[in-house]
Amino acid sequence: MENLKRDDVLKMICRASLMDNLGMLIGAGFTKALTNNETKSWKELIEYLCRKTGVDRNAINGSYPEIASQICHIYAEKHDCSYDESVKKVKNLALKGLDEEPLKEMLDKFKSFFDKIKTNWIVTTNYDLNLETILSGKSISIDPNSCFFKIKNIIPIYHIHGIMNDPKNIVLTNEDYISLFRPGDYRQSRLPFLFKESTVLMIGYSLSDFNVISSLDLANNVYTNVNTNFKSNIVQVIRKDKSEEGYKEDPYINDNGVIIIETDEIINFFKELICIYNEKDDKNNIF
Numbered sequence: 001m002e003n004l005k006r007d008d009v010l011k012m013i014c015r016a017s018l019m020d021n022l023g024m025l026i027g028a029g030f031t032k033a034l035t036n037n038e039t040k041s042w043k044e045l046i047e048y049l050c051r052k053t054g055v056d057r058n059a060i061n062g063s064y065p066e067i068a069s070q071i072c073h074i075y076a077e078k079h080d081c082s083y084d085e086s087v088k089k090v091k092n093l094a095l096k097g098l099d100e101e102p103l104k105e106m107l108d109k110f111k112s113f114f115d116k117i118k119t120n121w122i123v124t125t126n127y128d129l130n131l132e133t134i135l136s137g138k139s140i141s142i143d144p145n146s147c148f149f150k151i152k153n154i155i156p157i158y159h160i161h162g163i164m165n166d167p168k169n170i171v172l173t174n175e176d177y178i179s180l181f182r183p184g185d186y187r188q189s190r191l192p193f194l195f196k197e198s199t200v201l202m203i204g205y206s207l208s209d210f211n212v213i214s215s216l217d218l219a220n221n222v223y224t225n226v227n228t229n230f231k232s233n234i235v236q237v238i239r240k241d242k243s244e245e246g247y248k249e250d251p252y253i254n255d256n257g258v259i260i261i262e263t264d265e266i267i268n269f270f271k272e273l274i275c276i277y278n279e280k281d282d283k284n285n286i287f
Contacts, residue, residue, distance in 0.1 A: 004251045009235060009261050010276040016199035017118050017277070018284050021232070023194055026124040026131065029204025029239060033266040034102035034110070034130055046071075048097045049090060054078065065174040068094075072173060091167045095127060099164070102130050106267070110134050113270040116277055120198065121150065123191065125161040125205070127170055132157060144169055148190050160187045192216075195234060202236040202258075203266060216256050235259045237269050 016022040031039045040048060042064045049068070050057040053075045060070045068090065076086035111134050122131060122139075132139050139155040142148060143163050150156055162170030171177060180188050194200070195216060216234070236254075240247050240262045251261045263269040 006250055009251045010273055014277045020120050021198050022119050023198035023200045024119045024122045025202045025205055027205030031126055034106045035100040038100045052093050065177045068172050069174040091170055091172055095164055095167055117273055122157045127162055127164045199232050200234045233259055238262050
């Protein structure tokens with residue numbers, strides 16, 4: 001794995017796709033690419049919720065889920081309602097704030113990409129249904145209360161933080177996040193096995209998320225079984241301006257064993273993948 005070249009990693013992803021062993025972990029950065037960066041980040045969403053609920057952002061602090069819980073508590077006091085009613089209201093506001101319309105041009109481009117680069121499964125922390133739109137007729141949504149499953153020729157999209165059409169089940173507050181780490185929580189138990197059993201492409205996602213870090217730790221240090229015939233890897237695509245100091249053309253491996261590949265735009269990374277994929281021979285071998 002030393003001295004990796006960019007084409008080596010791109011070929012690895014294409015081979016996994018052709019072997020039906022590619023999985024994708026997709027986060028908010030992907031939706032930003034579809035909406036020309038109009039979709040709110042965690043920070044922007046918190047600021048939006050503070051404005052909508054009349055909460056002074058400077059008066060509260062902590063992690064973003066902790067701040068979301070504080071917003072709900074303050075809203076409940078202001079409006080003399082229960083905390084549960086306040087959470088429901090704030091979650092509905094959050095979904096309205098994140099309901100950005102994707103650009104048709106971008107949807108069409110990503111449809112063409114996903115038509116070629118086949119994925120076996122998708123796990124996403126996004127609430128939106130943009131992936132279902134891109135994979136129209138070829139996917140099935142799985143909500144966080146359901147188990148992961150696979151049907152022939154259908155791509156499961158596992159929304160581990162909830163789906164736009166079911167506000168009560170979205171993961172937003174600190175209590176929501178804490179529940180993910182209860183002993184035996186299905187979502188948190190399933191992720192390490194998906195990481196272990198597939199080549200995983202992380203798009204628009206940060207490894208700072210505790211869900212992912214803990215799942216990687218379990219996959220690397222607890223479930224230590226290996227397959228000597230096939231090496232699965234995790235590749236994270238990081239968006240970085242090429243003019244930014246420290247931009248690296250060649251991939252590198254971080255402390256968690258994740259292969260990092262940088263790109264100026266997610267769509268340009270997919271264009272690179274397609275170029276490599278088109279080099280395959282008539283036996284579907286990637287040179």
